[in-house]
Amino acid sequence: PYMEQTFGSWYVMGGMRELARAVYERCVARRVTFVFGAEVVRVVEKDGRAAGVELADGEVAEADRVVLGVRPRPGLVPGQQTWGAGDVTVRPGSGAGAAGRFTVLLSLRGAREADAVHRTVVHGADGATEQEAVFGGRVAAGPTVTVLRPDDPATRPDAEHEAVTLTATVAPQGPVDWRDAGVRQRFADVLVERAAAAVPGLRERILHTEVHTPAETEAETGAEGGAVPPPALAGADGAYLHPGNLTRLPGLYLAGGWSHPGGGLAHAGMSGTLVAGLVVEGDDFRGSR
Ligand SMILES: Cc1cc2nc3c(=O)[nH]c(=O)nc-3n(C[C@H](O)[C@H](O)[C@H](O)COP(=O)(O)OP(=O)(O)OC[C@H]3O[C@@H](n4cnc5c(N)ncnc54)[C@H](O)[C@@H]3O)c2cc1C
Structure with missing residues (x-):
């Protein structure tokens, strides 16, 4: 928190995938075989x-x-x-207690305001209760939501649209079954609702939504429970x-x-x-x- 408050946060233009690509290309140039x-x-x-x-x-x-x-x-x-x-x-x-991330990727109609804040944290109503839920293996009722609005043309088709990402720290796959369609949908709705504090009129602007949970993190990377x-x-x-x-x-x-x-x-x-x-x-x- 000190580093972030003092120096700000960093962002990779083009999205995080670009960092992986750059590292990969550098390694190949250095004759690494994958x-x-x-x-x-x-x-x-x-x-x-x-x-x-x-x-x-x-x-x-x-x-x-x-x-x-x-x-x-x-x-x-x-x-x-x-x-x-x-x-x-x-x-x-120790791994069983490690948390995962629940991510909602949003395509929005309408331009991003020039002075939109890149990263806003909408704090949960009760941090202690949220922490108990996350590390006790339950879905938190009032999660802390990070709202990301990078000013990055690579993330949108044109200036009349915007890409916004919402994330929350959640219990891993296992104690909560994030593959359950109802659980996913309800929690995604909660995130969108809470993120409206940072992006007024958010729900009305949504064109497309993708949800990524610890279940996907586990399936795609092998990380136990999708833990981070x-x-x-x-x-x-x-x-x-x-x-x-x-x-x-x-x-x-x-x-x-x-x-x-x-x-x-x-x-x-x-x-x-x-x-x-x-x-x-x-x-x-x-x-x-
Ligand atoms: C949704 C989400 C958001 C995050 N946000 C941030 C952020 O904003 N800032 C930040 O700094 N960090 C963030 N993190 C954390 C960050 O991504 C990780 O700390 C970082 O990627 C860890 O790097 P790593 O190389 O240890 O593991 P990974 O990037 O997980 O790489 C491990 C690789 O090993 C492979 N693998 C696993 N088991 C085997 C096996 N048995 N045999 C062969 N290959 C195997 C996996 O498939 C994977 O490719 C986030 C993580 C998630 C999931």
Whole structure:
């Protein structure tokens, strides 16, 4: 919140997909090879080192080093002690408590006003009750809704239309069944209704609506419950810290939102920088100085 209040928030022109595309193209230029549609089932260990990954079809891809960009889970490296006593690890049930996002993508008729605010947070009526619902696995009655109105021509067909995105932090898929058509529709309606505080006349302008819930996040990315990794925060006896980027198995590293320093694109990017440093500089690397 301090960073956002002080420096503002950032936005990728063309939408978030453009960031993925730019990273992809940069990697290809740097001669990185991508293999898509290849599900990793475990990390292969040989002579006390990570030696590759085994894919769902049984194929083994050998490697000198393995960087795991998904949520680490016990059993990923059979028979190996990946973390030692005192390490920050994946706490039992910690994922079950992680929240997902409910997103309503709106196509609106009518131009975006030139002075429209990019990002407005419409706070819930009662934060404590909302938090209890989200982390207790229920649908919150009066959710906090983030209303996004970027001034980005790539998101609309012409100046006579506008694209607006509404998001709310919600319980993951599982305790709430976000595939239930009624549940989805009712909650989407609540978001639209609450967002009208930021965009007067919103409902009347809607041409098309798409709803994206933790159920879709889970189906599309494999993230358990469609959970979104939270940032690593100090305090609470380390309850909000994520596993470190270096594991006890030589050659196995962790990157991405489920490792240090936690979720969010900026943090996930930092974890990649840390792992690159560890690979290039060695295990003593502790970030830039
Ligand atoms: C709706 C939504 C809104 C968000 N909004 C913001 C925001 O405004 N700002 C922000 O900073 N962050 C936001 N986040 C969070 C941010 O997207 C994540 O923190 C970030 O993408 C994490 O990056 P990652 O590389 O760790 O994981 P991911 O981007 O999830 O990438 C993991 C990849 O691994 C693949 N995979 C999973 N399991 C396997 C397997 N077994 N084998 C092979 N591949 C596998 C997945 O398919 C996926 O492609 C949002 C997330 C969501 C869902």
